[in-house]
Amino acid sequence: xNQENYTILGVEETATDDEIKAAYESLKAKYNEEKWQxxxxxxxxxxxxxxxxxxxxxxxxxxxxxxxxTSGPGAFEEVSNAIKSGDYARAQSILDNFNExxxxxxxxxxxxxxKKNWINESKKQLEIAxxxxxxxxKYRDAYEKLKAQSDYKKETGGAxxxxxxxxxxDAQMGxxxxxxxxxxxxxxxxxxCLCNLCCSCR
Numbered sequence: 256x257n258q259e260n261y262t263i264l265g266v267e268e269t270a271t272d273d274e275i276k277a278a279y280e281s282l283k284a285k286y287n288e289e290k291w292q293x294x295x296x297x298x299x300x301x302x303x304x305x306x307x308x309x310x311x312x313x314x315x316x317x318x319x320x321x322x323x324x325t326s327g328p329g330a331f332e333e334v335s336n337a338i339k340s341g342d343y344a345r346a347q348s349i350l351d352n353f354n355e356x357x358x359x360x361x362x363x364x365x366x367x368x369x370k371k372n373w374i375n376e377s378k379k380q381l382e383i384a385x386x387x388x389x390x391x392x393k394y395r396d397a398y399e400k401l402k403a404q405s406d407y408k409k410e411t412g413g414a415x416x417x418x419x420x421x422x423x424x425d426a427q428m429g430x431x432x433x434x435x436x437x438x439x440x441x442x443x444x445x446x447x448c449l450c451n452l453c454c455s456c457r
Contacts, residue, residue: 257317260310263303272318279311334363343370358387362394365401374405 261268264278286307289300330349337346346367353360365380381398388394 257310257313260314263306263310264314272315275311275314279307282307331359331363334367338363338366338370343367358384358391358394361387362397365397369401374401374408377401378405 258268261270264275264282266275266278270278283304286300286304290297290304292300330353334346334349337343337349346363350360350364350367361380361384365377365384368374368377368380378398378401381394381401384391384394385398
C-alpha cells in the first residue's frame with residue numbers, strides 16, 4: 256500500500272471508497288480552477304492534477320485487488336486456518352473484508368462467535384447460513400449440536416464444551432459434547448447400580 260497516494264488525496268488509509276472518491280473530486284475541482292492562474296501557481300496546480308489522478312487510480316485498483324483476494328474460496332480457507340490457530344481477531348478481520356456474505360461466510364462467522372463463547376450470536380449466524388443453503392448438512396449438524404448444548408446449559412446451569420476443528424470436514428463446534436453426556440450418564444448409572452446393590456444386601 257502506497258501511503259503517499261492517500262497523503263495526496265488528504266485521507267486516511269481507513270477511509271471508505273466513497274470518502275476517497277469525494278476527496279478526489281473536491282481536490283480535482285480545486286486544481287482545475289487553479290491551473291489557469293499565471294506563473295508557478297498554475298503550473299503547480301497542473302502537476303497536482305496529474306498526481307491526483309494517478310493516486311486515485313492506484314488506490315482504487317489496489318482496493319479492487321484486495322477485495323478479490325479476500326472474498327474467494329482461498330479466503331475461506333484462510334479464515335479456517337486462523338480459527339484453527341486460535342487467532343480469532345485475524346479470522347474476524349478477514350471476514351469483515353468480504354464484499355459478498357454467502358452461507359459459508361455466515362457459517363464461519365458463527366464459528367468465530369462460538370469460539371468467543373457468544374452462543375446466541377453464533378446460533379443466529381447459523382440460522383442465516385441454513386436459510387441461504389438449507390441443503391448443507393454441515394450447517395444443520397452444527398446448528399443441532401449448538402442447540403443441544405444450549406438446551407443442556409439451560410438445564411444444568413453449566414457451560415457447553417467448546418471443541419472446534421476448522422480443518423476437518425465435520426461440523427466445527429461441539430465435537431465432544433455427546434461423549435461428555437455419555438460419560439455423565441454412565442457415571443450416574445454406576446452410582447445407581449451401587450445404591451441398588453447396597454440396598455439388596457441389607
